[in-house]
Amino acid sequence: MVFDPFSEQHFNDPYDTYRRLRDEAPVYYSEKYDFYALTRHEDVAPAFKDFETFSSSRGVTLEEIQSGQHAHQPSIIWMDPPEHRRMRSLVNKVFTPRAIGKQEQVIRERITHHLAAADPDNFDVVADFSALFPVEVITTMLGVPESRRQDVRIWLELALQRPAGRSTMDKAGLQAMMDTGVLYYEIIQQRREQPADDMISALCAVEVQRDDGTATRLDDVEIAGFCTLLGAAGAETVAKLLGTAAVVFGRHPDQWQQLRADRSKIPAAVEELLRYEGPVQYDCRYTLKDVERHGVTIPAGSAVLLVGAAANRDERAFTNAEQFDINRDRTEAQNLAFGYGIHSCLGAALARSESTIALDHLLDFMPHYVVEVDKLQRVAMTSVNGYSSVPVRVVAGN
Ligand code: HEM
Known part of the structure; x- marks a missing residue:
């Protein structure tokens, strides 16, 4: 059997392939791309936790691991302990529940704004709504x-795009990444001069413990790298989850009601x-x-795809795993959509x-x-x- 995460077929519907992988090839090897893939819940969940075996330090996509391209940029997602522990505790100081709670107002305001401008007779849940507001919030x-x-979103789309069959970033993607870096670099300089009430200012102020025991502030490259990651993670994922939500509830109107x-x-x-069809399908490890x-x-030295989206549909872990059910018992197994x-x-x-x-507003x-x-696209x-x-077309009902 063939599992090609860069194929048209994978983008269209990977779930049959995931089932076959779980059943027939729980440790799959791709000769074409030289990676291994784990798909059963009992394998993926422990692998996420075992950072001493499954390292993030070479990158978390196949492309990063195989090209070594991430090595020039420090970023929390590419760190193993102890560096990761120090960086995570530092960003936890900035990305606090209070800071997130304060965004509720912004979230409501942006959602109301976009829905007020939308036409119920001609409405695209992603293009007219879910692609627009998460990037504004982050x-x-x-x-x-x-x-x-919105530039941040448009650049990100260019950077992530992989037309079927292509596994690496093209020229436009590389340029978009550079443009993003330059934007953050400019803002960082401004905030160093004149701090404001925002996360870039907070990141300019905090200190991190280094390997040699000294504590120093984050440099421009570290802050820009973190902003790029947050911008990317914050913009794409929720946008995709909500588009999928409209499709899935369209197939299960009783659950929408x-x-x-x-x-x-x-x-x-x-x-x-998130369990049934989360936006992040897999994370890669070395x-x-x-x-x-x-x-x-x-x-040792292999790239391994930890396919959380396949593990989340594993019948060995969840009852009727292939069924969408908002009332399911969520204590059966760990949902791996946010990693683990x-x-x-x-x-x-x-x-x-x-x-x-x-969803409340929709x-x-x-x-x-x-x-x-x-x-649908x-x-x-x-x-x-x-x-x-x-x-979608909004229709009459009661
Ligand atoms: C539905 C929405 C989201 C999903 C499904 C999602 C999924 C994930 C997953 C699977 C990981 C683990 C990556 C790994 O183990 O290599 C991760 C990490 C991360 N996510 Fe999200 N994410 C979402 C939204 C967000 C948002 C809104 C933000 C920030 C604004 C964010 C910021 C991050 C960061 C910074 C990390 C790295 C954490 C670390 O390395 O310690 N994510 N996310």
């Missing part, structure tokens, strides 16, 4: 001026959407030692808050709707799953 938190906030009747179920629905699983040895272990998503609380508020905006299935991106276009 860049507002960072301190990016309003006029540049359950949410309308009882809004307290929305947080559970967000968790189920093995520091040999690993034996199911009679196969993955040698030391690198588990730093922005999970923000993502949950944005998604919950957005329930009012489109209480009954049909998805124009033949016009999926993204072809590395690691990210979802739609770039989800046209």
